[in-house]
Amino acid sequence: MTDNILEVQNLVKHYPIKAGVFQHVVGHVRAVDGVSFSIRKGQTFGLVGESGCGKTTVGRTLLRLTEPTGGQAFLDGQDIFSMNRSQLRAIRPKLQMIFQDPYSSLNPRMPVGELIGEAVRQHHIVPKDQYQNYILQIMDACGLRRYYIDRYPHEFSGGQRQRICIARALALGPDLIIADEPVSALDVSIQAQIINLLQDLQAERKLTYLFISHDLSVVEYISDEVGVMYLGSLVEKAPTADLYQHPMHPYTRALLSAVPIPDPDIRMNRTVLEGDLPSPANPPKGCKFHTRCPNCMEICKEKAPDFLDYGNGHWTACHLYSQAGENRADTTDHSETDDPSENNLS
Amino acid sequence: MSENTANTKNTKKERLKQIKRFNAKVYRQYTKDKKRKIPVSDYITEMRDADNLLEFDNLQAYFYTDAGTVKAVDGVSFDIPKGKTVGVVGESGCGKSVTSLSVMRLLQGPQGQIAGGQIRYNQESMQRAVDLTKMPMDAMQKIRGKEIAMIFQEPMTSLNPVFTIGDQLSESIKLHFPKMSKQEVKARCIEMMKLVGIARAEGIFDNYPHELSGGMRQRIVIAMALSCDPRLIIADEPTTALDVTIQAQILDLLRELKDKINASIMLITHDLGVVAEMADYVVIMYAGKVVEQGTAKEIFHDPRHPYTIGLLKSRPVLNEDVGRLYSIPGTVPNPIEMPSYCYFKNRCEKCMECCSGEYPATIDVTPTHKVNCWLYAQPSAGSEAGR
Numbered sequence: 143m144t145d146n147i148l149e150v151q152n153l154v155k156h157y158p159i160k161a162g163v164f165q166h167v168v169g170h171v172r173a174v175d176g177v178s179f180s181i182r183k184g185q186t187f188g189l190v191g192e193s194g195c196g197k198t199t200v201g202r203t204l205l206r207l208t209e210p211t212g213g214q215a216f217l218d219g220q221d222i223f224s225m226n227r228s229q230l231r232a233i234r235p236k237l238q239m240i241f242q243d244p245y246s247s248l249n250p251r252m253p254v255g256e257l258i259g260e261a262v263r264q265h266h267i268v269p270k271d272q273y274q275n276y277i278l279q280i281m282d283a284c285g286l287r288r289y290y291i292d293r294y295p296h297e298f299s300g301g302q303r304q305r306i307c308i309a310r311a312l313a314l315g316p317d318l319i320i321a322d323e324p325v326s327a328l329d330v331s332i333q334a335q336i337i338n339l340l341q342d343l344q345a346e347r348k349l350t351y352l353f354i355s356h357d358l359s360v361v362e363y364i365s366d367e368v369g370v371m372y373l374g375s376l377v378e379k380a381p382t383a384d385l386y387q388h389p390m391h392p393y394t395r396a397l398l399s400a401v402p403i404p405d406p407d408i409r410m411n412r413t414v415l416e417g418d419l420p421s422p423a424n425p426p427k428g429c430k431f432h433t434r435c436p437n438c439m440e441i442c443k444e445k446a447p448d449f450l451d452y453g454n455g456h457w458t459a460c461h462l463y464s465q466a467g468e469n470r471a472d473t474t475d476h477s478e479t480d481d482p483s484e485n486n487l488s
Numbered sequence: 489m490s491e492n493t494a495n496t497k498n499t500k501k502e503r504l505k506q507i508k509r510f511n512a513k514v515y516r517q518y519t520k521d522k523k524r525k526i527p528v529s530d531y532i533t534e535m536r537d538a539d540n541l542l543e544f545d546n547l548q549a550y551f552y553t554d555a556g557t558v559k560a561v562d563g564v565s566f567d568i569p570k571g572k573t574v575g576v577v578g579e580s581g582c583g584k585s586v587t588s589l590s591v592m593r594l595l596q597g598p599q600g601q602i603a604g605g606q607i608r609y610n611q612e613s614m615q616r617a618v619d620l621t622k623m624p625m626d627a628m629q630k631i632r633g634k635e636i637a638m639i640f641q642e643p644m645t646s647l648n649p650v651f652t653i654g655d656q657l658s659e660s661i662k663l664h665f666p667k668m669s670k671q672e673v674k675a676r677c678i679e680m681m682k683l684v685g686i687a688r689a690e691g692i693f694d695n696y697p698h699e700l701s702g703g704m705r706q707r708i709v710i711a712m713a714l715s716c717d718p719r720l721i722i723a724d725e726p727t728t729a730l731d732v733t734i735q736a737q738i739l740d741l742l743r744e745l746k747d748k749i750n751a752s753i754m755l756i757t758h759d760l761g762v763v764a765e766m767a768d769y770v771v772i773m774y775a776g777k778v779v780e781q782g783t784a785k786e787i788f789h790d791p792r793h794p795y796t797i798g799l800l801k802s803r804p805v806l807n808e809d810v811g812r813l814y815s816i817p818g819t820v821p822n823p824i825e826m827p828s829y830c831y832f833k834n835r836c837e838k839c840m841e842c843c844s845g846e847y848p849a850t851i852d853v854t855p856t857h858k859v860n861c862w863l864y865a866q867p868s869a870g871s872e873a874g875r
Contacts, residue, residue, distance in 0.1 A: 192731040329579040334802035334815035363804035400736035402761030406784035415733045418701045
């Protein structure tokens with residue numbers, strides 16, 4: 143277990159809903175509701191889900207940008223959630239974030255050198271006399287020209303800005319980078335450049351990524367292990383190849399079949415999910431997915447399934463598998479589509 | 489040194505003055521044209537092919553800004569056949585949205601103007617073909633929203649937050665069918681909402697947009713577009729702001745509806761997956777020009793232009809093991825000072841000597857497949873370099 147750089151146990155984040163003149167709490171938005179996972183050193187963990195499923199909140203609470211409601215997270219064995227300000231400050235260089243929108247996450251009044259260098263100076267990463275040189279090295283590594291150092295963010299395109307954001311995170315020599323939708327605001331041809339850059343840097347510097355995205359094909363490409371979130375909980379977690387080839391949870395299957403394939407000959411017969419995401423303030427009873435699930439059974443409406451390991455590190459939370467024996471006949475009835483994951487049962 | 493900088497400052501000022509003077513002239517002409525009464529004979533034309541619903545012929549849409557003239561769309565030609573879906577693909581800033589706004593004549597004037605070319609529309613209701621670029625505004629009003637309807641990109645911002653869904657849905661029906669009674673209009677709205685798969689249509693009729701989710705709002709926007717039985721639906725990134733599961737629902741819906749009311753769709757998107765699923769014909773745009781067009785099969789199985797090939801290769805595909813992702817180097821050129829040679833030259837892997845010459849002409853690979861690239865200009869040299 144020592145090779146896990148990050149371990150998250152039962153992470154919970156509830157936002158209170160306030161109402162009335164006195165702003166009393168009338169309920170909670172369960173943004174993240176008991177998420178556990180761990181990331182091995184040098185690997186990439188992908189977190190996917192629809193908007194509003196809590197994947198960004200997971201990233202932000204790990205950095206303590208929003209305070210968690212409960213749970214524990216260990217970075218190299220140190221509990222992040224119990225640290226005080228000065229301890230947190232000491233650990234911040236190891237844990238960096240790349241934000242979603244490169245257009246709003248750079249201060250327009252700072253030149254590039256300052257944007258990248260501010261935290262380097264604050265954390266005394268390098269001695270003063272090497273500072274300038276260090277910034278230039280980081281810029282080189284991220285594919286930024288050296289003369290950009292005095293320019294301002296508005297002079298750059300989206301792809302270049304994202305490179306600046308990456309350089310800023312990289313300058314502190316982090317072990318773990320939380321990348322929150324780093325490519326979704328970019329054009330297709332620029333996306334490929336940034337993904338390649340992230341992978342090169344990972345190989346060079348032994349970085350670990352927590353890669354948060356809603357784009358399943360990008361996540362498949364970059365991740366070693368993937369977690370699928372739905373309404374604040376993980377519904378499935380497995381090594382990438384396993385998850386994409388043998389998805390177990392009906393939600394994962396629906397997500398995968400919804401991705402359009404760039405080939406006009408494949409007009410697939412997909413499982414289209416009915417309806418919208420339920421409100422996280424008032425999640426459905428039992429399994430949270432049962433309102434949209436094509437394989438819904440009686441038990442799903444009553445009892446929430448446990449998140450269990452079904453071999454080879456393939457975890458899922460679904461009643462279809464937990465009582466494989468008795469409900470076997472039932473499940474095959476519901477899923478007419480040919481389903482590779484059924485093989486896992488026998 | 490100081491003299492030098494002063495000099496460059498002066499020339500800069502001079503240039504700015506020149507641009508402003510030129511723009512003022514263009515704006516004056518624009519307002520004059522707007523007031524002019526245009527006789528019907530001015531905008532009646534002939535379709536090149538009677539099976540086409542819409543023909544773009546060398547369309548040019550320019551923006552006259554203080555920094556210079558931006559040729560957002562510069563000589564775009566393609567056809568939209570009746571009952572087919574045409575996908576227009578390109579990265580942001582390539583002019584795909586401006587092309588669609590030109591059809592609707594919704595370019596923001598006086599900066600944005602159609603500078604040349606024709607958009608021929610086969611107006612079957614009046615048994616004639618018209619040139620939309622020259623039409624007067626009052627005639628355009630009768631087409632816009634009724635015969636050509638548009639689905640805008642962001643369902644969050646394209647609905648007015650202070651009017652109810654019912655108000656906004658019935659607006660275009662009231663405008664185009666003034667003889668309908670109130671009850672009929674409401675019945676029509678509810679029928680449209682049911683058509684796009686909204687279960688509780690009566691209840692939602694009196695709701696405000698903020699009470700609906702993103703997918704529902706996009707359905708309302710689609711219902712608005714369909715409410716007058718349009719011949720052509722322009723869908724400008726209809727699913728970009730939505731999640732994949734909702735995207736799948738909306739795409740299925742669009743495909744079904746197209747067959748139901750037998751309309752054509754012009755689908756604008758940057759997502760090649762969406763295009764492959766929806767489109768019969770594909771048009772690839774780059775920096776204001778069409779670089780390649782053909783049927784969906786031709787574009788996806790036999791792409792010719794290096795830009796198209798790069799685009800297809802730079803996306804990771806589900807369940808397909810690729811090594812390193814291909815990335816097109818560099819970025820899109822500055823739209824104000826476009827070079828005279830091929831715009832893609834500086835990013836192209838297969839760049840040859842003749843690429844520095846003039847802009848490549850359109851070359852027919854097959855009768856439907858056209859490409860603008862020097863690689864295919866001479867059959868002998870092309871086949872060698874094309875490998």
